[in-house]
Amino acid sequence: MPVALITGASKGLGRALAAALAGRGWDLVVDARSAGPLEEAARKLRGAGRGTAARVVALPGDVADGGHRAALVAAAGELGGLDLLVNNASVLGAEPLVRLAEQPLDGLRAALEVNVVAPLALIQQALPLLRVSSYLPSYEEVVRRGEGPFSGRADGNGGAYDSHPYSENARNAGLSDSPPYIGTGGAILNISSDAAAEPYPTWGGYGAAKAALDQQSAVLAVEEPGLRVWWVDPGDMRTDLYAAAVPDDDASGRPLPGTVVPGLLRLLDGAAPSGRYSAAAAPGGVSSR
Template sequence: MPVALITGASKGLGRALAAALAGRGWDLVVDARSAGPLEEAARELRGAGEGAGRGTAARVVALPGDVADAGHRAALVAAAGGLGGLDLLVNNASVLGAEPLVRLADHPLDGLRAALEVNVVAPLGLIQKALPLLRRSSYSPSYEEVTPRIDSEPFGGGGINGEAYDSHPNTRNARNAGSSDSSPYIGTGGAILNISSDAAVEGYPAWGGYGATKAALDQQSAVLAVEEPGLRVWWVDPGDMRTDLYAAAVPDDDVSGRPLPDTVVPGLLRLLDDGAPSGRYTAAATPGGVSSR
């Protein structure tokens, strides 16, 4: 069975995505800073795996810890190896750097350093440790044994913003050569999903520190996609969601109208189902909603 490693999986988008993958028969390595909520999530994930039609519960290894710690990152990757390999790495864990968010003139520099460590340095550290397993992954065949491709044309021909599907999003990242007539290169190894934000590309007051870390993660992802053409590398803006992170960022905002994380998951799964080429995507809070950007 395919194996995924998901950070920040005790709640929010990480937990919702982990539950969806467990329901499809994936084995999981999950992480969070708090042991209690993580073990609760792990019990739920094992239960979701029992309904995947394989006769046994999903194997779920739950390791509490801080992704900023190199020893913890090594333990996560070792746990994936113990499950047989690694097909998908999801860098979902994030911190804001200031709670609530503040304007750059008042942003604590220690908070920015901490956010860079968790949001940028830690994902690269995990990727570096995980690359040998991801390069060996027979990702597409192993995934399709569990969930066949929905169709032959990625994303069904359209995106959430009414845009026509671009078969070469982020051209430099998706093509073998970069000439205008090159066909998209889709890797046959594993996949890396880095959770980004619209704050990485838009100038929102008070989101400068957090947004800077996500912009760095975007650029890191873009370069990785060029350097590792055998892998799929996706950096995805899931939009504002009803999560603890958003509530901590803007405590005065009414989050009741924000979509729940599980409404974004179908867009992420569509990337997997369609073997989408490396690039930046925006996921929608609607079934199957995802567009290149």
């Protein structure tokens, strides 16, 4: 069975994606900082497997801790390897969010540590397993290249991966004709935010961390052409993270995290090329950004 490692999987988008993968027969390594909610999630995930109980290793801890990261990767190895790494765990840097004039610097350091440094450190440790994954190439048997769910779409997902998507930036001018990157190993899914690209008041610290994650992901995609690297803006969601960020906002009308999962699965099912995507809160919704 394929193996996924998902951080921040006790609730929200991480838990919803883990449930979808378990339902497809994936084995999982999941983490969260709180042991109780994580074990509760793991029990339900074990019962979601196709035909037999999914193997789920739940390791509570902080992704900012090097020993915890090493244990996560080791657990994936014991399950047989690693085919998908999902960097979903995140912190805001201030709760509730504040303007940059009041942004606590220790909070900004924490946001950078969890949203940027920890994902890279986990990727570095997981690369040997991801490079030898054969899960995504198995799609070649059923989906010939160019005939996946992204080909021929008006949103441009059928085209070659552009390693410099923001061509209006003078530094990247003329570089958008990069050849397509054909991954032969596993996949990395980094959960980003529209705050990485849009200047929303009070979202400056968190947005800066996610913008750094985006750039880091883009460079990784160029340096590791054998992998697929996706950095995805999941859009507005009704999560505890959002409630902590803007506690006075009425989030009852925002979509639940599960509505984003079909868009993420489309990336996996279509073996989508590396790039930045936006997962719309509608079944199957996904578009390149």
